[in-house]
Amino acid sequence: MLQQISGSIAVANAVALCRPEVIPCYPITPQTHIVEHLSSLVKSGQLQDCTYENVESEFASMSFCIGASAAGARTYTATASQGLLYMMEAVYNASGLGLPIVMTLGNRAIGAPINIWNDHSDAMSVRDAGWIQLFVESNQQALDVHIQAFKLAEALSLPVMVNMDGFILTHAITRVDMPDQEQVDRFLPPFIPRQKLDTESPLSIGAMVGPDAFTEVRYLAHHKQKEALTIIEQQAEEFANIFGRDSGGLVKSYFAQESDIVFVAMGSVVGTMQDLINDLRSEGYSVGILSLRSFRPFPANAICNALKNAQQVIVFEKSFAVGMGGILASEIHMATQRYADIQGVQISSVIGGLGGRTITKQSLRKLVDKAKQGDLDAEVFMDLEANTVVRELKRQQDEQSSGPVAENILRDMGVVSASKTH
Amino acid sequence: MTVQHKPFAITLDVGSSHLNKTGSWRSMRPVYVDRLPPCNKACPSGENIQGWLSLAEEKDYQGAWRLLTRDNPFPAVMGRVCYHPCENTCNRGQLDVPVGINSVERFIGEQGLTHNWQFHAGEDTGKKVMVIGAGPAGLAAAYHLRRLGHQVTIFDAAEKPGGMMRYGIPKYRLPREKLNAEIYRIEQMGVTLVLNHAIDNIERSQQEGNFDAVVVAIGAQKSTHIDFSGQSSIPILDALSVLRAIEMEKRNPLIGRVVVYGGGNSAMDVARTAIRMGAQDVTVISRQEEAHMSAHPFEIKEALEEGAQLLCLRAITEINGQVITLERLKTSEEHHSGHSHGVATGELETISADVVVLAIGQVLNDDCLSATPKIVVKNHTIEVNNMMQTGQDGIFAIGDAVPSQRSVTTALGHGKKVARAIHAWLNGKTYQPAPQNEVVTLDKMEPWYYSDAPRTVQPHLESMRRKNGFAEVLGDLDQDHATYEARRCMSCGNCFECDNCYGICPDNAITKLGSGKGFEFKYDYCKGCGMCEAECPCGAIAMVTEDI
Amino acid sequence: MTQKNTAEQTVKFYQTGTFTVGNRLLDEEFRTVQATEERSNSIDSGHRACQGCGQALGARYALDTAMRVTNNKIIAANATGCLEVFTTPYPETAWSIPWVHSLFGNVASVASGIAATLKAKGDSETRVIAQGGDGGTTDIGFACLSGLFDRNDDVLYICYDNGGYMNTGVQRSSATPGGARTATTMPVGEHPGSSFNTGKFLPAIAMAHEIPYVATASVHDLHDLERKVEKAMSFRGARYIQINVPCPLGWGSLPAHTIKLARMGVESGLVPLFEAEYGELTQSTKIRYQIPVEDYLKAQRRFAHVLKPANVAQLETIRALAEKNIKRYALL
Numbered sequence A: 001m002l003q004q005i006s007g008s009i010a011v012a013n014a015v016a017l018c019r020p021e022v023i024p025c026y027p028i029t030p031q032t033h034i035v036e037h038l039s040s041l042v043k044s045g046q047l048q049d050c051t052y053e054n055v056e057s058e059f060a061s062m063s064f065c066i067g068a069s070a071a072g073a074r075t076y077t078a079t080a081s082q083g084l085l086y087m088m089e090a091v092y093n094a095s096g097l098g099l100p101i102v103m104t105l106g107n108r109a110i111g112a113p114i115n116i117w118n119d120h121s122d123a124m125s126v127r128d129a130g131w132i133q134l135f136v137e138s139n140q141q142a143l144d145v146h147i148q149a150f151k152l153a154e155a156l157s158l159p160v161m162v163n164m165d166g167f168i169l170t171h172a173i174t175r176v177d178m179p180d181q182e183q184v185d186r187f188l189p190p191f192i193p194r195q196k197l198d199t200e201s202p203l204s205i206g207a208m209v210g211p212d213a214f215t216e217v218r219y220l221a222h223h224k225q226k227e228a229l230t231i232i233e234q235q236a237e238e239f240a241n242i243f244g245r246d247s248g249g250l251v252k253s254y255f256a257q258e259s260d261i262v263f264v265a266m267g268s269v270v271g272t273m274q275d276l277i278n279d280l281r282s283e284g285y286s287v288g289i290l291s292l293r294s295f296r297p298f299p300a301n302a303i304c305n306a307l308k309n310a311q312q313v314i315v316f317e318k319s320f321a322v323g324m325g326g327i328l329a330s331e332i333h334m335a336t337q338r339y340a341d342i343q344g345v346q347i348s349s350v351i352g353g354l355g356g357r358t359i360t361k362q363s364l365r366k367l368v369d370k371a372k373q374g375d376l377d378a379e380v381f382m383d384l385e386a387n388t389v390v391r392e393l394k395r396q397q398d399e400q401s402s403g404p405v406a407e408n409i410l411r412d413m414g415v416v417s418a419s420k421t422h
Numbered sequence B: 001m002t003v004q005h006k007p008f009a010i011t012l013d014v015g016s017s018h019l020n021k022t023g024s025w026r027s028m029r030p031v032y033v034d035r036l037p038p039c040n041k042a043c044p045s046g047e048n049i050q051g052w053l054s055l056a057e058e059k060d061y062q063g064a065w066r067l068l069t070r071d072n073p074f075p076a077v078m079g080r081v082c083y084h085p086c087e088n089t090c091n092r093g094q095l096d097v098p099v100g101i102n103s104v105e106r107f108i109g110e111q112g113l114t115h116n117w118q119f120h121a122g123e124d125t126g127k128k129v130m131v132i133g134a135g136p137a138g139l140a141a142a143y144h145l146r147r148l149g150h151q152v153t154i155f156d157a158a159e160k161p162g163g164m165m166r167y168g169i170p171k172y173r174l175p176r177e178k179l180n181a182e183i184y185r186i187e188q189m190g191v192t193l194v195l196n197h198a199i200d201n202i203e204r205s206q207q208e209g210n211f212d213a214v215v216v217a218i219g220a221q222k223s224t225h226i227d228f229s230g231q232s233s234i235p236i237l238d239a240l241s242v243l244r245a246i247e248m249e250k251r252n253p254l255i256g257r258v259v260v261y262g263g264g265n266s267a268m269d270v271a272r273t274a275i276r277m278g279a280q281d282v283t284v285i286s287r288q289e290e291a292h293m294s295a296h297p298f299e300i301k302e303a304l305e306e307g308a309q310l311l312c313l314r315a316i317t318e319i320n321g322q323v324i325t326l327e328r329l330k331t332s333e334e335h336h337s338g339h340s341h342g343v344a345t346g347e348l349e350t351i352s353a354d355v356v357v358l359a360i361g362q363v364l365n366d367d368c369l370s371a372t373p374k375i376v377v378k379n380h381t382i383e384v385n386n387m388m389q390t391g392q393d394g395i396f397a398i399g400d401a402v403p404s405q406r407s408v409t410t411a412l413g414h415g416k417k418v419a420r421a422i423h424a425w426l427n428g429k430t431y432q433p434a435p436q437n438e439v440v441t442l443d444k445m446e447p448w449y450y451s452d453a454p455r456t457v458q459p460h461l462e463s464m465r466r467k468n469g470f471a472e473v474l475g476d477l478d479q480d481h482a483t484y485e486a487r488r489c490m491s492c493g494n495c496f497e498c499d500n501c502y503g504i505c506p507d508n509a510i511t512k513l514g515s516g517k518g519f520e521f522k523y524d525y526c527k528g529c530g531m532c533e534a535e536c537p538c539g540a541i542a543m544v545t546e547d548i
Numbered sequence C: 001m002t003q004k005n006t007a008e009q010t011v012k013f014y015q016t017g018t019f020t021v022g023n024r025l026l027d028e029e030f031r032t033v034q035a036t037e038e039r040s041n042s043i044d045s046g047h048r049a050c051q052g053c054g055q056a057l058g059a060r061y062a063l064d065t066a067m068r069v070t071n072n073k074i075i076a077a078n079a080t081g082c083l084e085v086f087t088t089p090y091p092e093t094a095w096s097i098p099w100v101h102s103l104f105g106n107v108a109s110v111a112s113g114i115a116a117t118l119k120a121k122g123d124s125e126t127r128v129i130a131q132g133g134d135g136g137t138t139d140i141g142f143a144c145l146s147g148l149f150d151r152n153d154d155v156l157y158i159c160y161d162n163g164g165y166m167n168t169g170v171q172r173s174s175a176t177p178g179g180a181r182t183a184t185t186m187p188v189g190e191h192p193g194s195s196f197n198t199g200k201f202l203p204a205i206a207m208a209h210e211i212p213y214v215a216t217a218s219v220h221d222l223h224d225l226e227r228k229v230e231k232a233m234s235f236r237g238a239r240y241i242q243i244n245v246p247c248p249l250g251w252g253s254l255p256a257h258t259i260k261l262a263r264m265g266v267e268s269g270l271v272p273l274f275e276a277e278y279g280e281l282t283q284s285t286k287i288r289y290q291i292p293v294e295d296y297l298k299a300q301r302r303f304a305h306v307l308k309p310a311n312v313a314q315l316e317t318i319r320a321l322a323e324k325n326i327k328r329y330a331l332l
């Protein structure tokens, strides 16, 4: 059924179609509308056999999910940014215990300075937490991927985080095709937990494991994520069969294999890029996009496969590791290093859209042009206000007797001209 | 039930901790022990008091009676006349008041009489034992010998059996039907009782009757006498003959103003008997101050309640006509013994009396021993070794006739001991008493687990009522009270299956074997923390060092 | 299970001990759960608690009672801490009931989550118990616990109060009693002794939430403890029981003295035992034989410095606390 609704409502409705049994919530922008809507679905009786609970923090919320899931319920929650960090300990715990919780992350920057707008810092902060991390480009995909997320989580007995750009997707009112209950039921069978707290068959879940077995436990977790690479693809196919849409999968290629210049990106920015490359291609550019839909597990093979003909890869990401640089870029680097035949590819790391800064087609086009000229730096902070930075650095330098020269710093940042570092 | 697909290491199967044998941590191990309750140790008859109280609290009165009478065949009597030294040592006394052991014993004794429970003789050994004297010592010896299967004949000079239980202790303390019934029960075991038969030559009688062994249980039947100066015009009698006369319903000598001289229990018995016989007034004269009189305080108290008067720290110096001259004494503490005795002050006073009764002690009448020179008499008692054997092989002596506490219960204890000694002797052996367990003192127990429980007081006859006649002074406990009293016992030193160790062990290292079977340690898991020992209410667990 | 007739007990059971675990003279139904051969042994042999651990005992007492009351329909969640560590080191668990451990500070929420599942599935028979040490309860897990109370989730939360972070080597928690030495409150410096005073008293905070049932219990009085757990299970909604569980390691006491110390704590007035319903005090367990607080302190090395003459002020505050408790909870 076609509906003109916000991303949050779309996701909430999709989650409801998955028949969740326990939903704890805690408000934080920009995911709040999702749980608000679920609250009224439960209260009004539209979503039945579901316990919805207002808890006192995100830490409690994830812990609540842990208990609920361990007791055998299909469990869902949502959060963002500070909330994710506040629940961090439990985030690791949920995956460590192998609990198939589904969580929406309405991606948002992390403070300080506090900022409610979109970027991917929150998602990246839990990249090693053992969760499956999926990214969506559009609201249609957001609702589709949530349906797949439950099936995936339950198949693997691992928690799944669906990353959805805050505001850009959550608050955008678009037309979506909302599946009906019968379709969802066909795709998603009732939850049969791998293990659960059961008085008829008691177990102790959450043992203390020492050096004698810890490595093996961790390795097995790694192995499970690798298994997910196959399952994600299978389920995407299954989903397409039932719903008639291609939604999900590990990666999505838009002319990636046949282009010289390829953007690699995650989330809603892919939509903007699509607009751009449609223009550019009609102008004769050889440019494509590789959208990473699964960040964890990291689909190195699929990525390399898609990039094998590219000359220049622009890894665009909405977060970075301060003091190191682009996270996705370095992971793509690592992946390509493992493929002898694509080792020669040029990889630039572009950081942009931080804290909600608008990503314009214009700025992206500049990147492509520079790349085409072989002039794109290894690391670029897109649309950085150089004047502001220089002014501030100067001021700081004046105040300090020692410290690095502002210009050097700016050179490092590629803001002032520097020798190319490829 | 779900099929659980457990993740490796993080999820574990129940029961798996059993693989971890924590017993290896232990340096001390707990063991169950039986310790000796102080009451048991203090009981001259060696009764397993804790044992029969435990049955009594379960209302298994026959079981209690059987256990009790293994040591003492006179529960109904002892429940009345015993001075109950057991109660003085009762650990409960340190918490509130001692358990009323004696009153429960009496209750059990009564149950025995009511239900006519009987004793059983042991399998016949073909051996014959002669017992001289049917006082408590002789009767107990006969009883225990009979249980061991020996044939027993008792000879007594008196008309009726019982010794001082009959001719000393007045009826208001020991109704005769109780005494008769308990003696009869012993006769029923096949003990031959020959009355009105004084023995004057022991060896001759032994030979005539073909007895393999002899028990001399003739008591201390001769009253001590003092000759006072002066010209007395009133009868000067002794306690024994007075009590005996009254028992035999002879003419009542206790008329008018009765003066009883002596500070012991027999003085009180005479005084209280005199009141019951209608004496005009009764005065007890004691050389000791009240606190040091050898009579039991409750006897004194009751005598006073009944109207007797007490003049302490006085000695009779002369009797002229009806006037008795008394000299006042003062106390002096003798350093070494702590005993007090009166010291003359020279101050004199007089009182008048119609009769004086001397109650100043009894000694052995050794007339019948002269024909057997190997039996040595010293300090008015027969010398015996620790097996109660006299200098004459095969002749044993017990009770008041030998150095002893001079009480019925001591006599009964002697009876038990001598029976075992004779049994061994008849088999050519020497009796080896079982080694006694360590006594359990309160510090080895954890009394917190017992709630406060004041003692049930046996119903007392109103003092007014008891003055007029020989009705029994102390009443019976009813069943509820007897149960209650039995349940005040803390079972010192002996497991009573309170489940404390089983419940308290943090390592579940104790198996409960089920009712009556006790418990067992699982040494595979016991870490030796010692909590079970510390929290055993009755001190029936000990920690012993583990030899590693 | 029928309520025990205490009146009957006080009249009838002496030799068997009115306060002992079992009593062969009682009808089976009146005996404690621990006295029975059929008790569930929720925590079983082979666990790695120190010798004489009060917590190992308290947990079995409480859980076994709850198991009996619910016909073995208990799921337990556990905070990180001694109880968790000594019962579930891979590859061995000592629990015989369904049990989960997640984190140090989240057990209340984990338990709420379990309860939410049961509710969603319409399972009103199975009941949930959350358990944690005093650190996991009064400090790091406090927010989650307060949330549980506030929502009135159907969970019985049991705090095993050993007065410190024992598992990490005896540091101070907010429930550590005033004056007690811990690794982070050493009796050194100008004012030897802990500058913290009474310790955070969570039962009162729980009462302030007006939850259906709050109780304090102690491992030395099993009858009282079992009765309270049983009572707690008769309510729906949030319930809190705090159990006094001496820790030989942290308290510097003899393993054999664990129960004795629990008893002395109560009988000195420092550990009040009471019950409250919907925020109102309903019952207090009377002190049977009052003892001076010094007797209690003397038996523990953690208070050794308090008994030195220089520290009399600290001793006075401890005495004052006992007196206050006695008055406030009518303990005499």
Ligand SMILES: Cc1cc2nc3c(=O)[nH]c(=O)nc-3n(C[C@H](O)[C@H](O)[C@H](O)COP(=O)(O)OP(=O)(O)OC[C@H]3O[C@@H](n4cnc5c(N)ncnc54)[C@H](O)[C@@H]3O)c2cc1C
Binding pocket: B081, B082, B083, B132, B133, B134, B135, B136, B137, B138, B155, B156, B157, B158, B161, B162, B163, B164, B165, B168, B169, B170, B197, B198, B199, B200, B217, B218, B219, B220, B221, B239, B243, B265, B266, B269, B362, B368, B398, B399, B400, B401, B405, B406, B407, B408, B409, B411
């Ligand atoms: C007045 C009085 C009150 C007492 N009250 C108590 C009391 O309340 N509680 C208590 O525990 N103790 C009491 N006693 C002490 C107690 O009665 C004696 O210690 C106990 O009876 C001693 O027992 P026995 O068998 O050794 O001697 P006895 O009881 O004296 O019995 C000796 C028996 O031997 C017989 N006899 C003696 N010589 C011969 C012989 N040649 N041939 C045949 N038979 C002979 C006697 O006739 C007598 O029957 C009391 C004593 C007296 C005098």
Ligand SMILES: Cc1ncc(C[n+]2csc(CCOP(=O)(O)OP(=O)(O)O)c2C)c(N)n1
Binding pocket: C055, C080, C081, C082, C083, C104, C105, C132, C133, C134, C135, C136, C137, C140, C162, C164, C165, C166, C167, C168, C173
């Ligand atoms: C978030 C977090 N902080 C700290 C710890 C370390 N830690 C584990 S157990 C524990 C102490 C537990 O103390 P308490 O809750 O009182 O229980 P006890 O061990 O005394 O029974 C601490 C501090 C942890 N596991 N997690």
Ligand code: SF4
Binding pocket: B029, B030, B504, B505, B506, B507, B508, B509, B510, B521, B525, B526, B527, B528, B529, B530, B531, B532, B533, C052
């Ligand atoms: S309480 Fe248990 S572990 Fe401790 S000594 Fe006794 S049996 Fe052993």
Ligand code: SF4
Binding pocket: C048, C049, C050, C051, C052, C053, C054, C055, C056, C082, C083, C086, C162, C166, C167, C246, C247, C248, C249, C250
């Ligand atoms: S440190 Fe204390 S609480 Fe922890 S196991 Fe040892 S005794 Fe028990």
